[in-house]
Amino acid sequence: MLHQKKDQVILIHYSCESFYDSEDGRTPRITSIACRNFGNGQTRSFSIHQVSELPKFAGKDAWDIYDDIEKELLDQFFDYVRAHVAHAFWVHWNMRDINYGFQAIEHRYEVLGGAPVEVPDEKKFDLARMFVARYGKRYAGHPRLESIMKINKITDKDFLSGKDEAYAFKDRKFLALHQSTLRKADVISSLLEAEIGGNLKTKAKWWDVHGGSVRFVWEKYIWTPAGQVVSALAIILALTEWFYPDAKHDFAAWVKGFVKTTD
DNA sequence: ATTGGTCACATGCAATAACC
DNA sequence: GGTTATTGCATGTGACCAAT
DSSP: OOTTTGGGGGEEEEEESSSSOOSSSSSOOEHHHEEETTTTTOEEEEEEEHHHSGGTTTTTTTTHHHHHHHHHHHHHHHHHHHHHTOOEEEEESSSSSSSSSSHHHHHHHTTTOOOOOOOGGEEEHHHHHHHHHOOOTTEEEEHHHHHHHTTTTOOOOOOOOOOHHHHHTTTOOHHHHHEEEEEHHHHHHHHHHHHHHTTTOOOOOHHHHTTOOOOIIIIIIIISSHHHHHHHHHHHHHHHHHTTTTTHHHHHHHHHHHHHHHH
């Protein structure tokens, strides 16, 4: 369904402060958000370093007025959401809870005094989960986004890992963060493109894809009355072979003798 | 073709406590 | 004092998850 209305599909990703070691329990600050139109590749992005260039913030240290800049960033973002919320489908990567996701952004906006526009849940698509559903959870190593990129030979230019992004925030490398976020939106787009085209490479085995599992095979084929009989016979055969290695030879000889006597 | 970190829980050993 | 019981700590095992 996503491929039918490509122009209405928006790939979204964002970067923020580390959500593990926040010193005062404050929710992590947002540093950049990228929204890419799946149809035409046009990407709207919102970032600290862009906003801080605006005339009203010029000449000040971004760190001192971070709240104001972040608020402006989110103002712009939610204007964008408001303009697209009626018709858009939002594809994202693991943006699913208050810790990291839409809810986290909304919450941050509220903290800064804004009134967020809510995206309805039924219009959100978590690509990471969709892949797990389709290919099983072993489709790629961890961290999954980086792993699936390698498997599909997608460039990692400007890509920062989650940890590195957290460090980049501390070092105030807002431009690098922004580049990384843009790259990730691009990567998610490529992955979705590959998935729709049917040429996404994963390390999933066929039984991962086709709904099988060891447990399933066990219950369906082995742990059934017929399966138990077969299993029992197999065990008897194996034991016979073990304790009586000449069984086959002797049995063949017996058959030969039997045929001879009936001649 | 794949790992690695974390958490909760269990297991086991040893030291101390409690009991006769 | 000798034996058992309970506690504590260390190590092991399995489940779960991978976003910044």
